[in-house]
Structure formats: C-alpha cells, structure tokens
Amino acid sequence: MGGLRQAALRPCTAQLRRSRLQLPGGGRGGPRPCGGRGDALMSSSFSGLRDAHVHIAHHGWELSLPSLASCASLEECLSRAAEEAQRLSRDQWVVLAAARPQAWPEGRFPTARELDEAVGARPAIVRSFDFHALAASATALALAGIDAATPDPPGGTIDRDQASGEPTGLLLESAMELVDDLRPAPTQQERREHIRRALADFAARGFVEVHDMLSWPWLWRELAAIDREEGLPLRVRLTAPLEAVDEAAAERKAFESDRLTLGGVKIFTDGTLNSRTAWMLEPYADPRPEAPCGVSMLSDEAIERALRAAEERGLDLTAHAIGDAAVRRMLDVVERAQPRTRVRIEHAQFVDEQDAARLVELGVVASMQPCHLLADVEAIEQLVPHRAHRAFPVRDLWEACERAGVDPASRIWFGSDAPVVPPEPADNLQAAVFRRRTGEERAVAPEQAISQEQALALMRPPGG
Incomplete structure (x- = not known):
C-alpha cells in the first residue's frame, strides 16, 4: 500500500512502450495459457481462499x-x-x-x-x-x-x-x-463500521483468511472487540508497523484468539511503480530527476535492526519491496543476517533473473499481487518497458521451487493489497494465467504465466 505518491506523467515513445510487451503464445517452452480469448475461469472455485495482503480498515473506508x-x-x-x-x-x-x-x-x-x-x-x-x-x-x-x-x-x-x-x-x-492529517479523523463507531464492511466484503468473495499489512493498535483493539461481541467472519493475521511492535507484543495475549493473531512486523524499503519511487536496478524511462531509479527508503542497517526486532518477538519480518533493486537488497540482507524468523517480501512486482532462485533458496516468501498487472499495463509501458519481462515472474519462482524440492505454495502467496485494487479472486487468476486484461491481445511477459490450478494453490492457506 502494492501496499497506505507522482508528478505529471509524460508518455515515452511508442517504441519504448512496446519493447517488452509481447503478444500471447511466445516465451519459454512454447505457448502458455494466455493464448485464447475465452479467459474461462472456474468461479465455483472461489471459496476457502486467503488474501495475503490487505488493509482492512482502509478497504472499508474506501468502500464508503x-x-x-x-x-x-x-x-x-x-x-x-x-x-x-x-x-x-x-x-x-x-x-x-x-x-x-x-x-x-x-x-x-x-x-x-x-x-x-x-x-x-x-x-x-x-x-x-x-x-x-x-x-x-x-x-x-x-x-x-x-x-x-x-x-x-x-x-x-x-x-x-x-x-x-x-x-x-x-x-x-x-x-x-x-x-x-488535517482531515477530521473517523470516529470509533465509523472505524468499526469500516472494519465490519471490509470483513463482510472479503467473506462474500470467498476468503476465509486475510493478512492485514499495517495493523495499528486501534485496529487490533477494534477487531478484538468485534471478535468477542459477535465473532469475526474469517481469520485475520495482523502485521504491526515497526514503531508499534512493542505495544502489539505486550497486548497480544489479550487480543489473540483462534481467529485473530499477530503475525509480523512491517517495514517499507521503497515506494511504488506509479509514483516512480519503487527502487529499480535500471533507471525509469521517464524518471523523476531527483531519483532516476526510484527511492531506497531504508538502509541495510535499519533493515537488519527490524529483522532482529521481529526475531526477538517470534514474528515474521514483512518488507514492502516493489522494485527489483529493493528485492535484491532484501535478499542480500537475509543472506548476510541468516535470520531464524521468516521473511516476507510484499509485492515483489519486479524480480531480476538472478534473484528468483535466490529468493527460494533463502526461504523468503514472495507475497505477490499479480492482479496489479491488469491495472498497471500503462504504467509498465511508459515507465519501465525495459523491465516489463520481470513483472511478477511467477513461473520463474514456481520452477525455482520445483528445482529446490519446495512446495511453491510455501514460497509464493497471492493477495490483492485491497483497497489498492478490489480483492477479486478472478483478477489474480486472470493476471497469473493470461497475463493480460480480459478481451485484450497484448500480454505482459506471457512466458511467466502459470495454470489456473497452480494459481489457485497460491491463493489458499495451508490445508485449504
């Protein structure tokens, strides 16, 4: 919040826009599932799902x-x-x-x-x-x-x-x-209504588990109150920002239940693609002059301190990293620090060819939102056409898991980043399987497509 910042965006040349966007059917190993126009998806499969990246209160607020x-x-x-x-x-x-x-x-x-x-x-x-x-x-x-x-x-x-x-x-x-900060803050009742509305929306779409990615004290207290008074309609896993982790750890025994748990610590290591602040290995085609490759928001030392803070409390470290440079830096830190706790890279929208296997070997989870591919076609065309082939490289990660003898569902988790995009399961399937919008011919990196069965496996919690 991708996943919660852009000057006037000037299009680059048509040649650049098309340089890495390919039509369906090409790529490694011959044609991929994104070849047809039918885009037929099994809507009956939309139950028992997990959304591994949401913002509950913001989603409820945006619905209003x-x-x-x-x-x-x-x-x-x-x-x-x-x-x-x-x-x-x-x-x-x-x-x-x-x-x-x-x-x-x-x-x-x-x-x-x-x-x-x-x-x-x-x-x-x-x-x-x-x-x-x-x-x-x-x-x-x-x-x-x-x-x-x-x-x-x-x-x-x-x-x-x-x-x-x-x-x-x-x-x-x-x-x-x-x-x-000048806008009137929502009242407690309004916040609770936003939370209820969001949870109801997730449940109606077939989700049985969601992971909130920026859980402040007021959020877990409201969720705990709802859980006690009426029961939560699905499982909620909380991720506290680093500055609130001590408070979360102190209160977790009071608010945790079989439906509400504290799972991680959140940090931000770069910005976003559309704002041209995602930290990339190569400059943007239309860069911000002060940050041609985007923005690195944390030093290696700050990331290592956050990693130790998570480790000491028995929590995951959950790191926002969209650009391929941000992803590589996270892998470098993990390789050097050898943490005993799990590390999740949230978004991983661009992963360099050299880093897909490393991510799997290091035991890092790529918590991805392929559905953003559907909305980001223009941004990819204009801003990073030379890196489009590395956008959400799900197939590379899946095959790296197979080579390592690792269950792909333990290393690749799908989510939506709602409310950045609607938490619609069909959108993740459309993007992962067809790599393009419904009814359109152009696909982004079609060689990275996976099957619907594989995509569904990445959308379910363990045992789901």
Missing part, C-alpha cells in the same frame, strides 16, 4: 467513498469532484479515491488550482489508488501551510512547478500527511 476506479480522464475526475462538492455541506472535505492518472490521456493528477475551481475553493483531495500520492486543492494546501518555501518532509516530496517553484498540489509519500 466516491471511487475514481472507472474514471477515464482528468476532465472526468474534475467533473466528479464538482458533483461531490455539490452533494456535501461547505464544512466537509471533498475526498475522491482510487485515482489512476497513469491510465488517463493527460497522464497526470489535477493541479491545486484545477481542483479549487472544480470544488469551489474548499479543501479537497484526490487520492491515488495505491495510497502513495494525492492531489490537494489550493485551499487544502493553504490550510496545511504549504507554499514555495515549505521543505520536503523526510521520506516525501512536494511536487513543484519547475518555473515558479510553487507547489502543484501533488504530494508524494510522507508529504501526503501534511494535508491528510
């Missing part, structure tokens, strides 16, 4: 917000913002979720001035689908005291007009908090 998931352009985004402003009272913030401007013809978020004009000079934000970027209205920027003299916060970027130096309204990574 106007969504831009189907928005096709900047103009439509601004129109929807204006409609929402008309619906709300003047003292309410306009908040729109799930924006994916990389797929819009304009390739960018609205500016602060454009948002202000659309909503009538009131605080408004348009959130990126991946929770790593937002666009704020000029009124929201003023409330936050953000102007040309405001420095970038640690771990974040205030996007600025190159000519004037004035903020454009786009805030990346930790800079989002400068505006986000």
Whole structure:
C-alpha cells in the first residue's frame, strides 16, 4: 500500500512502450495459457481462499467513498469532484479515491488550482489508488501551510512547478500527511463500521483468511472487540508497523484468539511503480530527476535492526519491496543476517533473473499481487518497458521451487493489497494465467504465466 505518491506523467515513445510487451503464445517452452480469448475461469472455485495482503480498515473506508476506479480522464475526475462538492455541506472535505492518472490521456493528477475551481475553493483531495500520492486543492494546501518555501518532509516530496517553484498540489509519500492529517479523523463507531464492511466484503468473495499489512493498535483493539461481541467472519493475521511492535507484543495475549493473531512486523524499503519511487536496478524511462531509479527508503542497517526486532518477538519480518533493486537488497540482507524468523517480501512486482532462485533458496516468501498487472499495463509501458519481462515472474519462482524440492505454495502467496485494487479472486487468476486484461491481445511477459490450478494453490492457506 502494492501496499497506505507522482508528478505529471509524460508518455515515452511508442517504441519504448512496446519493447517488452509481447503478444500471447511466445516465451519459454512454447505457448502458455494466455493464448485464447475465452479467459474461462472456474468461479465455483472461489471459496476457502486467503488474501495475503490487505488493509482492512482502509478497504472499508474506501468502500464508503466516491471511487475514481472507472474514471477515464482528468476532465472526468474534475467533473466528479464538482458533483461531490455539490452533494456535501461547505464544512466537509471533498475526498475522491482510487485515482489512476497513469491510465488517463493527460497522464497526470489535477493541479491545486484545477481542483479549487472544480470544488469551489474548499479543501479537497484526490487520492491515488495505491495510497502513495494525492492531489490537494489550493485551499487544502493553504490550510496545511504549504507554499514555495515549505521543505520536503523526510521520506516525501512536494511536487513543484519547475518555473515558479510553487507547489502543484501533488504530494508524494510522507508529504501526503501534511494535508491528510488535517482531515477530521473517523470516529470509533465509523472505524468499526469500516472494519465490519471490509470483513463482510472479503467473506462474500470467498476468503476465509486475510493478512492485514499495517495493523495499528486501534485496529487490533477494534477487531478484538468485534471478535468477542459477535465473532469475526474469517481469520485475520495482523502485521504491526515497526514503531508499534512493542505495544502489539505486550497486548497480544489479550487480543489473540483462534481467529485473530499477530503475525509480523512491517517495514517499507521503497515506494511504488506509479509514483516512480519503487527502487529499480535500471533507471525509469521517464524518471523523476531527483531519483532516476526510484527511492531506497531504508538502509541495510535499519533493515537488519527490524529483522532482529521481529526475531526477538517470534514474528515474521514483512518488507514492502516493489522494485527489483529493493528485492535484491532484501535478499542480500537475509543472506548476510541468516535470520531464524521468516521473511516476507510484499509485492515483489519486479524480480531480476538472478534473484528468483535466490529468493527460494533463502526461504523468503514472495507475497505477490499479480492482479496489479491488469491495472498497471500503462504504467509498465511508459515507465519501465525495459523491465516489463520481470513483472511478477511467477513461473520463474514456481520452477525455482520445483528445482529446490519446495512446495511453491510455501514460497509464493497471492493477495490483492485491497483497497489498492478490489480483492477479486478472478483478477489474480486472470493476471497469473493470461497475463493480460480480459478481451485484450497484448500480454505482459506471457512466458511467466502459470495454470489456473497452480494459481489457485497460491491463493489458499495451508490445508485449504
């Protein structure tokens, strides 16, 4: 939160966009399952599933917000913002979720001035689908005291007009908090309703287990209260942020049950693809000038300290790493530290050819969300066409497991990163089996396709 940050996105050349995107049927070993147009999937199989990467409260919150998931352009985004402003009272913030401007013809978020004009000079934000970027209205920027003299916060970027130096309204990574923290926080009752709504949605889609990937104290306390009062509809595995791990460890005996457990410690080692902050081995085709290969967010020493903190408490270390450089660095740290606890790499959207077998040999879990492939086609085409062949290399990992005599389901776990994308099981199957959107011909790295039976095995908990 992929999995919870982007300047105007300028398309690169058509030649670059097509350089690594292949049509179905090619690749290692002849044609793969992504060859036909039928895309026939067994919906009856959607039961007894595990989503290994969700954000429960955020998913429930986003289910209550106007969504831009189907928005096709900047103009439509601004129109929807204006409609929402008309619906709300003047003292309410306009908040729109799930924006994916990389797929819009304009390739960018609205500016602060454009948002202000659309909503009538009131605080408004348009959130990126991946929770790593937002666009704020000029009124929201003023409330936050953000102007040309405001420095970038640690771990974040205030996007600025190159000519004037004035903020454009786009805030990346930790800079989002400068505006986000001004919005009225949900009440306890609202939070509980968000949690209930999310859990009901997961259960309705066939999930019997979900792993929450950023579990703050209020979340586990609310989940425990729901569990005591009415019972949770599925199993929930919590992952506490590093700064809350001591509190989680101290309280776990009070809140754990057969349906609610503490499982891991979460760290972030890079950003995201769409914001061009995922840390890559090679520069982006359209890089941010200050970070041509993306952003490394933690030092090796910081990762090792987090690893020891997890180890001392008997928890997994769960590391957000999207770019191939971030994945390699995690493997290097694991190889050097030889931890006694399990390490999970969350997302692993790009894994270099040299690192797939290493990941398996080191006992690391690749907790992946192939469903993001369906939404990220344009981002891959424009930003990393030269690395598209390494996007979600599930087949390479599966075959590495087979060579090592390891059950692939113990090393590769599928999830959604909801609400970044809907937690729809069919989307992970579509991406893993066909490597393309339904009804489209172009596929991303079709040689990495696996069978539906194999994909389903990666979507079930042990014994599921």
